[in-house]
Amino acid sequence: MAGVRYSDSMGTRQSLPNLWLLSDARNDELLPRALRALPPGSAFVFRHYHLDPRSRRARYDELLPLVRDGGHLLILSGSDDQARAWGADGSYGPPEAVGDAPELLRIVTVHDANEIAHANAAGADAAMISPVFATRTHPDIPPLGPEKFHALAALAEMPVIALGGMTFERAKELGWSRWAAIDGLALKQHS
Template sequence: MTQIKSLPDLWLLSDARNDAGLERALAKLPRGSGFIYRHYHLPDPERFGRFLALRRIARAHRHKVILADSALTAREWGADGIYGAARSLYPRRAGLIHLATAHDMAELGLAARLGADAVLLSPVFPTRSHPGGAVLGPARFRLLARQMRLPVIALGGMSGTRARALGWPRWAAIDAFISARRPAREILAHTA
């Protein structure tokens, strides 16, 4: 497993709706943050080209670059790791960070058993990704997350203000860094 200290606390996830602002968001994130490239909406050649452009910017800011794809593709594309449902990350591949998705205790347990380095637990709050969908809420999120030995990253409607209210240091967002007009240091001040 990856050393916990080497995993960023702050993560940006790519999506079709935030694509136009990704360059700016990657540049304003604190050095050493994390970037999860999904872009499921693009055909493979375009997806690869967009990945290369964003990876260059992310690397310039020393961000970890995680690919939502197979370990083989992550290695071919030069990503630091892979992201997806716990079963899709197994078996573990040496040299790659494994970030699993989870929505409940069963999925958290599976991610731990299969050796994920960290898990993104969602949705904590209502999101634009799943309007009207069920959410964990702060109390249930903390209850589940505190039972885990591996790092848990809060996802779903997250922002610096919500991370602070949640009292959780590790969080990820799709929209928070794209729509924010303030500098990253001001956004992050709300997480301390």
């Protein structure tokens, strides 16, 4: 599927990145190394749900220079207004949270056909479908597996990002070049 195109901070039209690193309490201390190791032009989704609002903003501000130095997209888990106020390139959340913010990339997280239908209707710019494989984030949720993932991806009217237990090896197994991970990118050095 053709990717959404967006304008970077220099006004240059770009395609959505293939690699997306998500933050989490368990990969927090590894994020500086992981952000430096990401290929230029990747994406970083700042979540950090485990922190109180003041600490969350402080950690965002600490990581911001590394994200920008790497030429990465910075997506904030939060509202469009918050993403705008924090200087992020986009927002991340459920399909029902997609607002009318054409200057931001609106990335949604979806798990089933109903949520994909909501993402399509909302005009989301990309959808993270999860969990593709077993994941530590949601150990009690059965993974979709390749067949169900591909069936759901076919319903999406926007680019799809595979999430959940993803690694370079699993992306190859899945036959999907655009993917996101918490552990799969933070725990491993990449060239």
